Amino acid sequence: MAVELTQNGDCAVITLNRPEALNALSFQILRDIGAAIDEVATRKDVRALLFTGAGDKAFCAGADIKELRNRSLVDQKRGAELGQSVFAKLDTLPVASVALVNGYAFGGGLELALACSFRLASVNAKFGLPEVKLGLIPGYGGTQRLPRIVGESRALEMILTGKTVDAAAAEQMGLVNAVVEGDIVAAGLKFAAGFTGYSLPVLELARRAVQRAGDLSLAEGLRVEADLSTLAYCTADAEEGMAAFQEKRKAEFKDG
Ligand code: CAA
Numbered sequence: 586m587a588v589e590l591t592q593n594g595d596c597a598v599i600t601l602n603r604p605e606a607l608n609a610l611s612f613q614i615l616r617d618i619g620a621a622i623d624e625v626a627t628r629k630d631v632r633a634l635l636f637t638g639a640g641d642k643a644f645c646a647g648a649d650i651k652e653l654r655n656r657s658l659v660d661q662k663r664g665a666e667l668g669q670s671v672f673a674k675l676d677t678l679p680v681a682s683v684a685l686v687n688g689y690a691f692g693g694g695l696e697l698a699l700a701c702s703f704r705l706a707s708v709n710a711k712f713g714l715p716e717v718k719l720g721l722i723p724g725y726g727g728t729q730r731l732p733r734i735v736g737e738s739r740a741l742e743m744i745l746t747g748k749t750v751d752a753a754a755a756e757q758m759g760l761v762n763a764v765v766e767g768d769i770v771a772a773g774l775k776f777a778a779g780f781t782g783y784s785l786p787v788l789e790l791a792r793r794a795v796q797r798a799g800d801l802s803l804a805e806g807l808r809v810e811a812d813l814s815t816l817a818y819c820t821a822d823a824e825e826g827m828a829a830f831q832e833k834r835k836a837e838f839k840d841g
């Protein structure tokens with residue numbers, strides 16, 4: 586299977602498993618990623634989703650270039666919409682997602698990582714949007730998500746030059762949350778453990794509020810925050826969290 590879904594404790598792990606093509610995204614693989622994300626959304630015992638790539642060379646080298654040639658414009662547009670809609674599933678997934686970038690994350694591979702809530706990089710990770718070298722521009726969300734994460738100027742530099750950014754530079758520009766040594770899946774599980782113990786509905790409200798920051802004015806965003814923070818306050822977990830503080834004990838959240 587070119588897309589494998591496994592579970593490690595309370596973390597689902599989606600592995601892109603096509604190392605002979607550096608885990609390039611065929612249209613079938615995109616559809617399989619979409620199905621795997623849908624499956625994760627149904628699992629009540631999953632509290633985070635990790636993505637990784639099989640092999641030691643690549644997270645994902647982007648869209649399968651061999652599939653891209655000689656397509657009608659209609660098919661090309663549908664392909665971009667497919668990639669965009671599959672990656673957008675991560676926005677509405679009830680749990681946060683972490684891209685574990687172990688090697689190349691180019692083109693659509695970087696766009697998948699950008700759609701995740703967080704990104705960790707191995708020391709040998711390399712990031713780029715090299716579409717311009719193919720006479721193309723990013724089509725799976727890169728022109729929209731990259732500037733929201735690293736700012737317009739840095740995003741434009743990557744998109745217009747197609748240059749490769751190494752792990753240290755990616756960390757410096759805020760493209761990744763951290764660079765990790767050793768087993769990146771183990772690092773991803775540890776990173777996820779930093780939030781999976783909290784109330785899932787409250788985590789989801791926090792993600793919703795932050796997501797809106799990218800497309801609302803400050804005044805509108807503050808109104809959204811007031812509404813969503815009030816919703817968080819209404820949960821039983823908020824009552825439990827505040828009671829636990831006052832009673833000087835560890836909170837026991839029940840996702841309610
Ligand atoms: N599509 C299809 N096959 C790919 C691929 C891709 N994106 N990237 C690598 N492969 C294949 C290669 O063709 C090769 O297979 P064959 O030997 O059968 O030809 C195999 O993977 C190994 O690749 P290389 O021999 O090229 O490995 P390398 O270490 O010399 O180079 C690399 C690694 C720099 C990542 C290079 O493979 C490369 O530049 N790949 C293309 C990256 C790219 O341009 N990505 C953007 C794609 S377009 C896109 O993603 C649009 C979008 O927005 C959705």
